[in-house]
Amino acid sequence: MSELAPSGIEATRRRLTEKQADTVDRLTVAAVEVLSREGYSGTTIRLVAASAGVGTATAYTYFSSKEHLISEVFWRRLVALAPMEPGEADATTRVVAVLRQVSMLVADEPALAGAVSSALLGDDPDVRHLRVRIGREIRRRLGEALGAKDPERLAALELLYSGALLQGGMGLLSYAQVADLLDMCARRLMAETATDG
Template sequence: MSSATSTRQAETVERVFAAGLAELRQVGHEALTVRSVAARAGVSPATAYTYLASKNHLFAELFWRHLAVTPAVEETGSRVERVQAAVRSLTTRIAEEPALAAAVTPALLGSDADVERLRLRIGAEFAARFEAALGDG
């Protein structure tokens, strides 16, 4: 695969996810379809399904991406204060996108294999942040 092809694919993926978030904000998680996301992204439904197994997969991926850019908590203060700051940071970040929070909750409870992989990554991210807040010892 050429670098132009992989660059084009990466751009397409980003367009699909950006369209997914915009569509979610506009119509909500119940009305959203992968077809409507594809139309908003300017790609065919088949192309969208190349990157998304389902709308639950979309919601989990959007949540993961949203969570992954949450800033790390400073390493000052007591362990309790650092854990409190980590929880505050994560909950604030989640509350910034109420439509996404509403969509991801039922999505993460599903049995879709692609969602399960993301659920594990999301859980690992939470655990890593709490471990970092707790520090050594």
């Protein structure tokens, strides 16, 4: 298991010193800039490295591919999301809030949103590793929102989320539409399963 980088985010490929963590931070920021300018197909590790002011070989020591780099950008944003406050809201309200929060994570950046969908479907081992971590983090957040052990409902919510985000990533729905659809479907699922018990 790797150490936490000084920024509080675990390095996915290696242990990072403070200087290395700064380099990785610069690369992830540059990746978003290059994506917005060049699009997914035009983005390369070489362009991102140049934009970040680091050598291409240095960038490859941290990221195995552009898919890995883009997946890392999403992972960092996900773990940086503020946790939902337990408050007095019921489970349905908490679940809907988590789904809306995660679905809107890249909503304001269409190039990044589309790139994340493509990147996370990659077969790069580093992407697979991040895909599992992202899935676990979303499951953890949804599980906390549910508040009760209900593996079937949790699995249905995860499937609902991943399907809706894929629709957004393919450009079939806007991310605002994804959030609204998740809201409607989650409320229906929570109501139906509540009456089934």
